[in-house]
Amino acid sequence: MFHRESGYYKTSYASDSALYPLPVAKWAVAGFAVLFFVVAPLLVSSYYLTILNLVGIAVVGALGLNILVGLTGQISIGHAAFMSVGAYTAANLATRFDLPFWITLPSGGLMAAAIGIVVGFPSVRIKGLYLAISTLAAQFIIDWFIVHTPAISGGFQASIQVPRPSIFGVVLDTQRELYLFILVTVVIAIVVALNIARSRVGRAFIAIRDQDIAAEILGINVRRYKLMAFAISSFYAGVAGVLYTYYSGVANNEFFPLVVSIDYLAMVIIGGMGSVLGAIFGATFVTLLPITIDLIMSSLGPYLIADAGSLSGIKSHMRLILFGGLIMFFLVVEPEGLNRLWLNIRSYFRVWPFSY
């Protein structure tokens, strides 16, 4: 993967913003495609595929939040609410009108985007912490409305059973089949996110992040682009919510509480704000962290603590402690996130073994 030239040789903007900086990058991408599309579904056991599915869903959500927080610089603590909107839209369409996933998936996203524009509307007037808290408000308000409206939430315990998606008559009901379905969505999400970042829209987002008044003076319609960022980010969240609904077979608002919004924020920040690769790193890290902690505690725990009851209590506490502790540690030690660590490793090897 150390496919870098030894210096900086780009001479035009086009080559600077190219998707594949070097021909070898195409091979790397092809390698990853083979790994994830062929090797993983054939060789990986279904338990680990379940985890990969969770990571994939998290990647879609994190890519969306990254566009809002990382590129545009608007803080959102209500990402999970948009996932909830997408999930319930898809669930209602799938159960009431018997629509296939290729309609429910985008329409879940579109619904979330529409709500996202409404929620993003205060961003026209307010910014910083005031905006952060108003998105937090959106989390509570949306959650309340969904749970308390039987027409949306399906009444009893606010959960709707959703039929598994099917494609060309094949019902995707195992994790292995769902894996490919989620993977395709993830790939599309990544490609779109990469292209947003290097397009005119992405540059407008970045200008707003760096100085929104200056951006306005440059002729960028700040209001429009801020709302667009909210819409795109919520679209991603909605799609992630639909994926989660198909993944678990049930739409339920308990999958999308405030804690999930915070997890997504953690993914974007730990991964490294403003980079697609960072969002992927962050999503992987934050999703795998509790699973890994669980695994370590279950394998080591019985030797340290005899009592099974107190072990499970300590496990859930340790998860919070390590999660919180690692977030603080990362923010203090490596403020630019996992992506910066990766870039450091790569730039070290770029000129290795001649480090001058």
Next chain:
Amino acid sequence: MDMFAVWYFVETTINGALIGLMYALIALGFVLIYKSTDAINFAQGQFVMISGVMVAALAADYGVPVFLGAIIALVFMILFNVMLERIVLRPMIGRPVVSIIMATIGLAAFLEGLFPMIFGATTRALDLGIPNEPIIIGDVYLTPINVVGGAVAITFFAAFSWFFMKSRKGVALRAVADNHQVSMAMGINVERYFVLAWSMAGVVAVLGGLLWGSAIGVDNTLAVVGLKVFPVVILGGLESIPGAIVGGVIVGVVEAWGGTYIDPAMTQPWFREFFPFEGGGTKDFLPYLLMIVVLFFKPYGLFGKVIIERV
């Protein structure tokens, strides 16, 4: 019981306002830190929770009197916050807002795991020796803990106002809050005042933990009170101590009205014809709704510092 009687309305409003003052007390800790160090503390509710848990656990498991437990908690919180400022927050000065928010959210998760692990996750009662019988004035019944809480909150606001207006340290802290660089140039040791602000927030958290702990019991859910702080501080304006009081009272009263008037109204047939909602619980989001409406007209809250931006 007549829902629409005047005395009932008065009772609801006064009890709401008293609870609001107790919210404001917690909000005060938030405002103190934001005002002087520009750090946004999402763990204020957890500070309240850990001090409550400490006092209650010391009293229940080790037989330490509440008064002594409170002093121990006070010393601990001050030391803890001083360390926190030194280790986590000071390296983060000048970082983007969202990073600092995330760090304090991490801190919140950390504390929510650590303290129940040490002291056990059971719900405990915290007895301050406040009687349970309602205080009756005419037709109006008041909850004693709310009255005590409101009184303590008002006392502390008076004390803090005096501190900020009259005392030498308070004036220095105001200068620090206004402009770090200028106060440094004036010979104020800015970092020492950061520590002071954090320790004061710790003191406020212990008070909040005692009052809220005895009002609703002590366990992990006590930290949820921290979520009520946000509409309070945003309504009042992030930098304003009087704003915290006004915001607190507004939030408390709106919540009380929501619980007593809007929730029952929502179950009425005429209401359900128009809005097919189920159940109540409006008090959980009404403060937030109000906050958003206010933000449309006053983007920096009611008393917040209006920031004039330049390129």
